[in-house]
Amino acid sequence: MKIYPRLRAARVAGLLTFAAVFTTAALPASTAERGPVRKFAVGAAIETEARVIVKFKADSGLMRALSANPNRVPPQHAQALSARLGLSLTDGRVIGTRAQVLKGKGLSSRELAARIAAQADVEYAVVDGRVRALAVPNDPLYPDSQPGPVTPAVGQWYLRPPTSATIVNATSVVSAINAQAAWDITTGRGSVVVAALDTGVRLDHPDLAPKLLPGYDFIIESATAADGSGRDGDPSDPGDYVTSSDVGVVPGCTSGDVGDSSWHGTQTAGLIGAATNNGIGMAGAGHAVMLLPVRVLGKCGGYDSDIQAAMLWAAGLTATPVANPYPARVINLSLGSKGACSAAYIDVVGQVNAAGVVVVAAAGNDGLAVGTPANCPGVIAVAGVRHAGTKVGYSDLGPEIAIAAPAGNCVNSGGDCLFPLLTTSNSGKTDPVAGAAGATYTSSGADASLGTSFSAPLVSGTVALMLNANATLTPAAVLDALRSSARAFPTSGAAATQRVAGGPFVPIGACSVPTAVAQDGECYCTASTCGAGLLDAGAAVARVAKLSANIYATPRNAVVGATIGLDATGSVVAVGGNPITGYQWTISNDTSSSAFASATNAPTATLVPGTAGTVTVSLTVTDSAGQQATTSTVLAVSAVPATATDAAPSSDGGGAMELGWLLGWLASVIGVRVVTPRRRRD
Numbered sequence: 041m042k043i044y045p046r047l048r049a050a051r052v053a054g055l056l057t058f059a060a061v062f063t064t065a066a067l068p069a070s071t072a073e074r075g076p077v078r079k080f081a082v083g084a085a086i087e088t089e090a091r092v093i094v095k096f097k098a099d100s101g102l103m104r105a106l107s108a109n110p111n112r113v114p115p116q117h118a119q120a121l122s123a124r125l126g127l128s129l130t131d132g133r134v135i136g137t138r139a140q141v142l143k144g145k146g147l148s149s150r151e152l153a154a155r156i157a158a159q160a161d162v163e164y165a166v167v168d169g170r171v172r173a174l175a176v177p178n179d180p181l182y183p184d185s186q187p188g189p190v191t192p193a194v195g196q197w198y199l200r201p202p203t204s205a206t207i208v209n210a211t212s213v214v215s216a217i218n219a220q221a222a223w224d225i226t227t228g229r230g231s232v233v234v235a236a237l238d239t240g241v242r243l244d245h246p247d248l249a250p251k252l253l254p255g256y257d258f259i260i261e262s263a264t265a266a267d268g269s270g271r272d273g274d275p276s277d278p279g280d281y282v283t284s285s286d287v288g289v290v291p292g293c294t295s296g297d298v299g300d301s302s303w304h305g306t307q308t309a310g311l312i313g314a315a316t317n318n319g320i321g322m323a324g325a326g327h328a329v330m331l332l333p334v335r336v337l338g339k340c341g342g343y344d345s346d347i348q349a350a351m352l353w354a355a356g357l358t359a360t361p362v363a364n365p366y367p368a369r370v371i372n373l374s375l376g377s378k379g380a381c382s383a384a385y386i387d388v389v390g391q392v393n394a395a396g397v398v399v400v401a402a403a404g405n406d407g408l409a410v411g412t413p414a415n416c417p418g419v420i421a422v423a424g425v426r427h428a429g430t431k432v433g434y435s436d437l438g439p440e441i442a443i444a445a446p447a448g449n450c451v452n453s454g455g456d457c458l459f460p461l462l463t464t465s466n467s468g469k470t471d472p473v474a475g476a477a478g479a480t481y482t483s484s485g486a487d488a489s490l491g492t493s494f495s496a497p498l499v500s501g502t503v504a505l506m507l508n509a510n511a512t513l514t515p516a517a518v519l520d521a522l523r524s525s526a527r528a529f530p531t532s533g534a535a536a537t538q539r540v541a542g543g544p545f546v547p548i549g550a551c552s553v554p555t556a557v558a559q560d561g562e563c564y565c566t567a568s569t570c571g572a573g574l575l576d577a578g579a580a581v582a583r584v585a586k587l588s589a590n591i592y593a594t595p596r597n598a599v600v601g602a603t604i605g606l607d608a609t610g611s612v613v614a615v616g617g618n619p620i621t622g623y624q625w626t627i628s629n630d631t632s633s634s635a636f637a638s639a640t641n642a643p644t645a646t647l648v649p650g651t652a653g654t655v656t657v658s659l660t661v662t663d664s665a666g667q668q669a670t671t672s673t674v675l676a677v678s679a680v681p682a683t684a685t686d687a688a689p690s691s692d693g694g695g696a697m698e699l700g701w702l703l704g705w706l707a708s709v710i711g712v713r714v715v716t717p718r719r720r721r722d
Contacts, residue, residue, distance in 0.1 A: 115140045142156065205528075235332040371500075381412045402421075611659075633651045634647055653677055
């Protein structure tokens with residue numbers, strides 16, 4: 041399967057003043073709006089090994105034989121199928137209780153999938169393809185009119201309230217998501233986890249470090265991983281740069297992939313949940329929600345099987361290769377490839393949705409039909425729009441789209457990009473620059489963050505806030521609330537700035553159903569091309585908010601004798617409801633001999649464990665009308681000091697990070713290289 045990159049970001053050198061930047065007459069015309077820097081595939085990557093994802097029927101002979109085995113090993117049926125098919129097959133990674141990867145030589149992946157799918161024991165067999173990465177708080181980069189030349193003059197325009205509901209002039213910001221209104225209801229304080237399945241994250245970035253939970257690296261193929269190992273507990277991004285020596289050696293790499301590291305995962309993580317209101321750098325859409333970094337993309341992308349295994353792990357549905365103590369409620373996929381959704385993705389998304397986990401994916405950056413996994417049932421597919429609310433030229437489109445969000449746009453074909461999405465990054469060209477020296481933010485030049493890869497994180501951050509405001513929401517309810525709260529697309533007002541082959545300027549028309557020809561110009565979105573409307577974070581959270589009790593524990597994994605701080609100030613008041621007037625903390629299911637060392641009827645409490653074990657703490661909040669809401673959390677207590685990555689940060693993003701916690705993260709990534717996907721050039 042041919043795989044297409046989703047995007048990457050760029051870095052800028054100087055900025056025009058706000059007034060000068062938006063003079064419509066000064067914008068050079070071009071046949072297609074400038075988009076993510078993407079690379080053309082000079083030739084199809086050579087397939088040296090057939091790889092197929094296989095799921096066996098629960099009542100099949102192979103699975104019955106496996107269940108009868110007292111050792112209960114995972115499915116590894118290469119030997120049995122080799123004998124049947126007359127092929128030399130080897131076992132690959134286990135994906136679930138009935139699914140695995142099978143590898144073969146001497147035939148294509150498509151041919152192998154067809155032969156295995158014909159077996160009576162098999163529920164489905166699909167090609168294991170490769171995908172690519174598709175980038176009012178006191179944070180100084182948030183406001184408008186930023187002083188140059190380092191950052192975009194417009195700051196984080198995409199999080200602020202829209203300046204108008206329709207296009208009035210070239211400076212009208214119609215598509216901004218109004219995150220401020222959502223933060224007035226909830227800041228997502230510590231109770232919802234978003235898994236970022238990407239190229240890994242720079243764990244030492246000061247705007248991300250206090251928000252990161254211990255993740256995992258799921259890349260099993262060492263050449264793709266490029267970090268000296270396969271799967272391991274280090275989700276840091278070692279850099280995904282590609283050299284000419286990688287072409288034809290690293291799976292999926294062609295000469296069109298040669299280039300620097302993209303730091304794609306670090307950029308998407310910042311948009312989801314950079315530490316907010318901490319006086320540092322930028323704000324994240326999810327404010328105080330927590331981030332689970334999961335590395336699935338390396339040099340030239342990653343395999344579907346790694347991504348699917350990571351989705352199940354992130355959702356807490358499998359303990360392979362290790363248990364995930366921080367299951368996510370939201371999974372962000374800023375990655376994808378072309379083609380229909382496979383049975384394997386349909387299966388995995390279905391399992392994840394059934395567990396109450398919302399999956400958000402980028403539509404793609406080719407101006408064509410939506411790719412996979414965004415086109416899979418149960419996935420919230422996100423299209424990209426310009427600041428004015430029209431479809432950005434490069435965004436994929438079609439009826440599979442659920443909603444649209446800012447993707448970054450330039451309009452001008454040269455010079456500083458006008459409306460990029462500022463986010464976290466690293467200054468390293470190939471390997472990462474460690475620590476504060478390498479911690480950067482994308483600007484409006486060569487590193488400008490553009491693409492639907494960056495639209496999806498804005499939706500993921502919003503969904504996390506929705507779940508914090510109402511933990512009972514199902515994925516279907518989340519989708520319904522996003523759609524019903526969306527703002528209408530503009531239908532007029534865009535300047536006639538497009539022309540073909542040097543001809544006259546032509547008016548902007550409505551987007552049309554995707555065809556084989558890319559719609560790479562600006563157009564007016566419709567419900568059948570860009571989803572239900574423009575993302576409105578404030579309206580979406582308000583639509584679902586109800587009285588909710590939320591517990592923030594510091595740390596979650598404690599040591600005998602040390603105190604655990606409990607904070608209920610992140611609890612949510614229903615929109616239009618009554619204020620919270622009462623708090624009650626209780627202990628149950630306690631194997632750690634814990635006791636409260638403070639009052640149990642206040643917004644905060646202190647817990648002191650006596651022995652190793654676990655303790656369940658419950659919180660009930662009561663509003664002035666007598667309505668109540670209750671929640672519980674399980675805290676682990678160890679007899680020895682917990683590792684740095686076991687402890688939750690001492691801040692929800694609204695204060696300074698705990699020094700010991702940050703130093704622990706830094707120690708864990710010393711000497712590690714960093715990885716990210718790259719963009720094709722338009």
